[in-house]
Amino acid sequence: MSATTDLLDFDGQLSEAERDVRDRVRAFVNTRVKPAIAGWYDAARFPAELIPELADLGVLGMHLTGYGCPGRSAVEYGLAAMELEAGDSGLRTFVSVQGSLAMSAIHKHGSEAQKQKWLPPMARGEVIGCFGLTEPDSGSDPGSMTTFARRDGDEWVINGAKRWIGLASIAHIAVIWAQTDEGVRGFVVPTDTPGFTATPIAPKMSMRASIQCDIALADVRLPLDAQLPEARGLRAPFSCLNEARYGIGWGVIGAARDSYETALDYAGRRMQFNQPIASFQLTQSKLVDMALEIEKAQLVALRLGRLKDAGRLQPHQISVAKLANTRAAIAVAREARTILGGNGVTADYSPMRHAANLESVRTYEGTDEIHTLVLGAHLTGIPAFRTAAAQEDR
Known part of the structure; x- marks a missing residue:
């Protein structure tokens, strides 16, 4: 942080490890993001080619422990988020959707098998996730969601729609929240499942170097073990x-x-x-x-x-x-x-x-x-x- 910003010696409140994380992410942003972000923003293009580099930087699922996740502190994750958004909000949003939403949902609420299957490749940037909660008519009031998952023998069948879902069109899996006969539940949905469609929202006047999508779910069939077993209610x-x-x-x-x-x-x-x-x-x-x-x-x-x-x-x-x-x-x-x-x-x-x-x-x-x-x-x-x-x- 420059002396012209740090009026109260904020740096003095950070440990050496925390400053090292911040400086590494800042260097990445200065060299890989800032020189090109204006062009990406103008072209409304998310720079997906940076995903492997972000994984190598250790910012995907950064604050999660185990399963190949970096296991860094909350302060270190916060400092990384600050530096990423100095490049562009869309870049920090990608890291947030991947780690704080999709990976966090599996880490907090998933089965051991789900954690072992999905979290390591997500931390490596090989599997991209999204988080489907908001709906066209259900934003600040997610309890009014109409997406519904019903049991049909040994399967779940999901029908509904989601809106403003970050990364959905490039994601490999979606964490979808739906009403059931027993209340709101979460499901891990591979995006190549028949009936799942993600359509980028365009044109946008904001977050142009980022991806937000509409999701349609039409008779999406999943095995019973697609449900996040520890996710109950809002x-x-x-x-x-x-x-x-x-x-x-x-x-x-x-x-x-x-x-x-x-x-x-x-x-x-x-x-x-x-x-x-x-x-x-x-x-x-x-x-x-x-x-x-x-x-x-x-x-x-x-x-x-x-x-x-x-x-x-x-x-x-x-x-x-x-x-x-x-x-x-x-x-x-x-x-x-x-x-x-x-x-x-x-x-x-x-x-x-x-x-x-x-x-x-x-x-x-x-x-x-x-x-x-x-x-x-x-x-x-x-x-x-x-x-x-x-x-x-x-």
């Missing part, structure tokens, strides 16, 4: 969502920092009225505000990481970081763009791309409104947005 997918939300709380800081550093560098070089615009009071005010927001967000994320590593992290605390840090990151990216003037709307500079991506990040894994109400329920003891039955199920 609490199961929510436990995975919280893993992803934790990573977002870190990741968005990377987008904010890259936006700020881009604006700071530009302000030092851009001459107007025979002096760099960094010498103007209004520009310095903007830079100070951005740096302060980044510093606060880092400290929030680090606190969550320490709590998570200690086994003490609570769901409402994750909402603090997801809500506050994403809000701050969007504000920083937008403000950074103003320093760039008209040049800031070109692909030569990152802030506008980050700002557009962050509009998606603030929506997925719980909107601002949902996380506000999670915190409101914690503060008042009164859940304002779901029934008592849904609260109990969670």
Whole structure:
């Protein structure tokens, strides 16, 4: 981290191992992502060729232990997420969908046979997974999902639809959540199963270097052992969502920092009225505000990481970081763009791309409104947005 960002010696709060993880991921992003991301974003292309390199970097299922997974700490995973999102939100989203959602679902709720079969090749990047929870008419209220799995002899038969599912068109397996006669259950669905169709959503104004899809499930037949045996009720997918939300709380800081550093560098070089615009009071005010927001967000994320590593992290605390840090990151990216003037709307500079991506990040894994109400329920003891039955199920 540069001295111009690290106002409170954040680096001094990290161990040597944590700094090493961060620096390795940063070097990868600087050499393999930043030189090409503008072109990928413009072409709306996810750089799938980076998947083996991400696996070699040790960021797929990074925080999971056993089964060939790296087994790194929560703080190390958070730092990696921050550096990946400094490249692009789509890159961090790939790592999040693969590790915090698909792999986490199998790791938390799968059978031993499922873990042995899927997790090692997923950690190596040989098998890509996706996580099918959201539906066309069921986003913030997953309890209203209509995808249904019924027993038919020795098989499950699934019918329904999912929407905004990351990686689905390139995934080898999908973790699909469906209603059953016994409540919500999870299933590992090979994507080559007859009746499974994934269609990328296009055109998009955000997350263009990423993949989000519609999924159709038409009489998809699975063996009984495709069910995740430990996944019962909405609490199961929510436990995975919280893993992803934790990573977002870190990741968005990377987008904010890259936006700020881009604006700071530009302000030092851009001459107007025979002096760099960094010498103007209004520009310095903007830079100070951005740096302060980044510093606060880092400290929030680090606190969550320490709590998570200690086994003490609570769901409402994750909402603090997801809500506050994403809000701050969007504000920083937008403000950074103003320093760039008209040049800031070109692909030569990152802030506008980050700002557009962050509009998606603030929506997925719980909107601002949902996380506000999670915190409101914690503060008042009164859940304002779901029934008592849904609260109990969670």
